[in-house]
Amino acid sequence: MEAIETLAQQEYKEGWVTDIEMETAPPGLNEDIVRFISAKKNEPGFLLEWRLKAYRHWLKMKEPNWQYMAYPPVDYQNIVYYAAPKNTPEFNSLDEVDPELLETYNKLGIPLEEQKMLAGVAVDAVFDSVSVHTTFKDKLAELGIIFCSFSEAAQEHPDLVEKYLGTVVPYRDNYFASLNSAVFSDGSFCYIPPGVRCPMELSTYFRINTAGTGQFERTLIIADEGSYVSYLEGCTAPMRDENQLHAAVVELVALKDAQIKYSTVQNWYPGNEEGKGGVYNFVTKRGICKGDNAKISWTQVETGSAITWKYPSVILQGDHSIGEFYSVALTRNKQVADTGTKMIHVGKDTRSTVVSKGISAGNGQNVYRGRIQVLKKADGAKNYTQCDSMLIGDRCGAHTFPYIDVGNNTASVEHEASTARISEDQLFYCKTRGISTEDAISMIINGFCKEVFQELPMEFAVEAKKLLGISLEGSVG
Amino acid sequence: MALLEIRNLRGGIKDLDIINGIDLTVNRGEVHAIMGPNGSGKSTLGKILAGHEEYAETGGTVRFHGKDLFELTPEERANEGMFLAFQYPVEIPGVSNAYFLRAALNERLKYRGESEMSAGAFRRLMNEKMKQVDMDPDLARRPVNEDFSGGEKKRNEIFHMAVLEPTLSILDETDSGLDIDAMRIVARGINQQRSADNAMIVITHYQRLLDYVVPDYVHVMYEGRIVKSGEKDLALQLEERGYEWIREEVEAAG
Numbered sequence: 192m193e194a195i196e197t198l199a200q201q202e203y204k205e206g207w208v209t210d211i212e213m214e215t216a217p218p219g220l221n222e223d224i225v226r227f228i229s230a231k232k233n234e235p236g237f238l239l240e241w242r243l244k245a246y247r248h249w250l251k252m253k254e255p256n257w258q259y260m261a262y263p264p265v266d267y268q269n270i271v272y273y274a275a276p277k278n279t280p281e282f283n284s285l286d287e288v289d290p291e292l293l294e295t296y297n298k299l300g301i302p303l304e305e306q307k308m309l310a311g312v313a314v315d316a317v318f319d320s321v322s323v324h325t326t327f328k329d330k331l332a333e334l335g336i337i338f339c340s341f342s343e344a345a346q347e348h349p350d351l352v353e354k355y356l357g358t359v360v361p362y363r364d365n366y367f368a369s370l371n372s373a374v375f376s377d378g379s380f381c382y383i384p385p386g387v388r389c390p391m392e393l394s395t396y397f398r399i400n401t402a403g404t405g406q407f408e409r410t411l412i413i414a415d416e417g418s419y420v421s422y423l424e425g426c427t428a429p430m431r432d433e434n435q436l437h438a439a440v441v442e443l444v445a446l447k448d449a450q451i452k453y454s455t456v457q458n459w460y461p462g463n464e465e466g467k468g469g470v471y472n473f474v475t476k477r478g479i480c481k482g483d484n485a486k487i488s489w490t491q492v493e494t495g496s497a498i499t500w501k502y503p504s505v506i507l508q509g510d511h512s513i514g515e516f517y518s519v520a521l522t523r524n525k526q527v528a529d530t531g532t533k534m535i536h537v538g539k540d541t542r543s544t545v546v547s548k549g550i551s552a553g554n555g556q557n558v559y560r561g562r563i564q565v566l567k568k569a570d571g572a573k574n575y576t577q578c579d580s581m582l583i584g585d586r587c588g589a590h591t592f593p594y595i596d597v598g599n600n601t602a603s604v605e606h607e608a609s610t611a612r613i614s615e616d617q618l619f620y621c622k623t624r625g626i627s628t629e630d631a632i633s634m635i636i637n638g639f640c641k642e643v644f645q646e647l648p649m650e651f652a653v654e655a656k657k658l659l660g661i662s663l664e665g666s667v668g
Numbered sequence: 669m670a671l672l673e674i675r676n677l678r679g680g681i682k683d684l685d686i687i688n689g690i691d692l693t694v695n696r697g698e699v700h701a702i703m704g705p706n707g708s709g710k711s712t713l714g715k716i717l718a719g720h721e722e723y724a725e726t727g728g729t730v731r732f733h734g735k736d737l738f739e740l741t742p743e744e745r746a747n748e749g750m751f752l753a754f755q756y757p758v759e760i761p762g763v764s765n766a767y768f769l770r771a772a773l774n775e776r777l778k779y780r781g782e783s784e785m786s787a788g789a790f791r792r793l794m795n796e797k798m799k800q801v802d803m804d805p806d807l808a809r810r811p812v813n814e815d816f817s818g819g820e821k822k823r824n825e826i827f828h829m830a831v832l833e834p835t836l837s838i839l840d841e842t843d844s845g846l847d848i849d850a851m852r853i854v855a856r857g858i859n860q861q862r863s864a865d866n867a868m869i870v871i872t873h874y875q876r877l878l879d880y881v882v883p884d885y886v887h888v889m890y891e892g893r894i895v896k897s898g899e900k901d902l903a904l905q906l907e908e909r910g911y912e913w914i915r916e917e918v919e920a921a922g
Contacts, residue, residue, distance in 0.1 A: 611761075614758075615721060615722070616758045617758050617759075617760055618721075619718075619720050619721065619742065619758075620754065620757070620758035620760070621760075622719065622741075622742035622743045622746065623718050623742060623745075623746050623750075623751065623752045623754075624746055624751075624768070624769075624772035624775075624828065624832065625743050625746035625747040625772050625775040625776050625779070625832070626743060626771055626772055626775055627741075627743050627775075628743075630771070630775075634760070634763050634768070634771065635760060635763065637762070637763065638760055638761055638762025638763035638811065639761065640762070641762040641763075642762075
């Protein structure tokens with residue numbers, strides 16, 4: 192099983208640092224820092240008030256400890272809450288973007304020049320605390336689609352921001368969401384007008400660069416009645432010995448007949464073999480199907496971070512609305528992933544599907560934690576949950592904590608779970624067909640994750656494949 | 669040069685020798701049947717030749733195409749043209765049979781320094797081979813062996829063999845668990861692959877497969893050795909008299 196070990200120890204390829212002049216706030220958190228961030232971004236008054244309320248609330252909260260992991264306490268006074276490249280352009284012109292930054296994104300395979308981009312993907316590139324560039328903005332604007340950095344939205348579309356911000360994840364929601372609400376720096380904002388089908392994938396690429404910086408981005412996506420959008424999120428960070436905190440909030444709002452498909456490939460630095468360094472990824476992601484027949488679908492491939500702690504959830508408020516969660520989480524070395532979803536059935540005939548694939552290698556620990564909640568009035572609600580774990584080697588672990596809460600006796604909730612190992616027989620079978628152990632493992636893992644990968648948009652499926660070091664199923668057969 | 673040359677081979681699992689000195693020469697164009705009672709070492713021989721990790725040789729030599737077989741990894745042996753059809757084919761969930769086979773075939777082409785086969789060319793090849801072995805096209809789309817019936821699994825092994833065109837196929841009890849109709853179909857598939865360029869070692873308990881796949885030579889294994897070799901009629905004798913007389917003969921000689 193040597194090849195399995197090798198595969199489990201592949202090096203992190205995005206671990207370099209961009210050398211660029213930065214403007215940073217002094218480390219530490221207080222009201223002045225909150226005001227400083229808000230002022231830096233020329234935010235309207237309501238936003239500063241909201242941040243301060245969140246900050247004051249956060250001060251009264253305790254860091255949660257129910258998760259399946261132990262980590263040294265985070266010193267919140269030792270984190271830099273704002274770091275931005277000097278000379279960040281005013282939202283639009285690529286000419287003004289520092290060439291070092293363009294090079295950074297080129298190196299990550301995300302060229303920001305529109306002609307070099309994958310056709311059909313618009314990108315918002317976020318570097319530490321600010322968005323450095325958003326592509327295809329004008330083209331999208333022709334359709335009435337707003338796709339820009341959160342900072343720009345706060346200035347240009349304050350009414351939309353005020354109307355929806357915090358409606359899905361209130362600033363009191365949880366410790367890290369409150370922290371985020373106080374100090375969030377940037378992120379993406381997206382609004383799709385009624386009846387519009389967004390013609391390209393919208394995507395944000397998050398990069399943490401500066402040492403000792405936390406990244407607290409905030410993303411808000413609103414799909415108005417009858418609209419459709421597919422949104423992609425990717426992330427990486429340099430290799431550093433200290434841990435970095437990433438506490439993001441993503442809010443999705445799908446109105447009547449609208450659909451949001453949100454895909455993530457998360458590859459924050461996972462720490463080294465001994466578990467030194469790496470990103471703490473404490474993220475709150477939630478969507479609401481506000482109107483009837485709305486649909487929200489989360490797909491995530493989680494391969495990075497020292498600790499991942501997130502539960503992309505859907506509140507199924509509209510009747511006949513649909514929530515989906517497809518997840519692949521790979522943990523190796525000493526990584527821990529405590530991830531899953533919450534599906535909250537409020538409306539009638541609401542449906543949810545949960546497919547979770549956990550792969551553990553090395554000393555990795557993988558936890559599925561999910562809650563299916565059917566409220567009293569959710570007649571005919573249906574949920575199907577499938578939770579599969581694969582163990583590679585004998586030092587890793589897989590754990591499942593499903594919570595089911597049914598308050599309506601016409602509901603149907605199904606849960607299936609399985610645990611598998613890559614067997615010697617499977618490897619031998621592949622070898623007798625001329626396929627090497629390493630390729631065989633890739634193929635078997637790929638097969639294991641297939642139901643999730645097929646939910647990913649093409650461009651992302653390629654990225655996911657690269658990340659897991661595996662070859663994707665071809666179109667044959 | 670013989671295709672496969674086994675000289676005084678010994679080996680087994682861990683410290684236990686199951687094979688106790690086998691000599692066997694297989695030339696291109698030949699079909700060798702290996703028969704023998706349970707536990708005589710037939711399947712172990714197949715696993716040692718194909719390179720199963722849990723089995724090892726402890727003595728003797730095997731040359732395949734003139735190369736020292738034990739210098740080659742299992743996948744190199746496969747890419748050199750060896751093929752093992754499993755007694756219990758293994759399931760690989762989520763990986764389509766077609767994808768799996770194309771990957772295998774491309775490994776082989778790469779190994780030989782040839783360019784990989786396009787998806788279109790592979791599909792054409794696959795369709796042709798599926799017809800040859802009478803395979804339901806649906807089985808190519810489904811994950812490798814997952815939820816296949818016993819007969820479908822065995823037929824799939826022959827389909828793999830047809831696509832990969834090995835020079836030496838070792839068929840490990842391919843007839844076990846098959847009803848007579850399924851066995852006929854499998855046998856027809858095997859016969860389709862027979863040619864002057866390749867060879868087969870057919871491991872079986874029973875004579876009945878050999879009614880359809882007629883061997884050039886029949887060898888009887890007993891306690892890890894080949895104790896008797898002959899032609900087609902030896903299989904018939906075994907069918908009539910069972911393995912008991914072999915045992916008696918060996919013990920009388922021993």
